[in-house]
Amino acid sequence: MLGQWDNIMNFLMYAGVTLPMLALGIVIFMVTTPYNEYRLIREGANTDDPVKFAAAKAASHDLGGKILGLSLVLASAIYHSVSLWDLVVWGILGIVFQIIVFYLFELxxxxxxxxxIPKGNVAVGIFASRLSVATGLLMAALISY
Known part of the structure; x- marks a missing residue:
């Protein structure tokens, strides 16, 4: 057990950097879109309004895809990084790249x-989600190169 303390400390240090970066990425994603994903999701949870319900589904797909995409980048950065600083650099690049791809998609x-998405177009939310996951997967592979 004593030999594991270095591994446990390493785990705690990387988790202490990665989890706040994931939270920061989520906040940045939400700030850079003109709609509030949490509000759309909350309003669609207890309603009979089909548009609000669909908007909640579209927003949850969109935000969920961004979270998965960023998680893929962070997981690869953890695996391939040589230091915590290296992890931070790749994590920031992952966040920035996800935002750039979203707005290129928009263009x-x-x-x-x-x-x-706020109008309840679930297909667009799903498509945006898959684009975010694909972007994260590509970024994860690029980190390992």
Whole structure:
């Protein structure tokens, strides 16, 4: 057991950096979109309004995909980093890259993602989610290169 203390301390240090970075990423994602994902999700939870219900589903897909995408980047950064500083750099790049891809997606689509999700377009929320996961997966692979 005494030989594990270094591993336990390493785990705690990396968790102490990674979990706040994930939370920071979620906050940044929410600040950079003109709609409030939590509000849409909360309003759609206890309602009979089909638009609010659909908006909650679209927002939860969108935000969930961003969280999964960033988690993939952070997991790869943890695995491949040589220091906590290295993890922070890759985590920040992952957050920035996710935001850039979201707005590139916004620019090249014939519809406006930022207006479709609050209107309850679940298909757009799912598509945005999958794009975020794919972006995170690619970023995770790029970190390991």
């Amino acid at each position: 090249i689509t014939p519809f406006r993602v930022v207006s479709e």
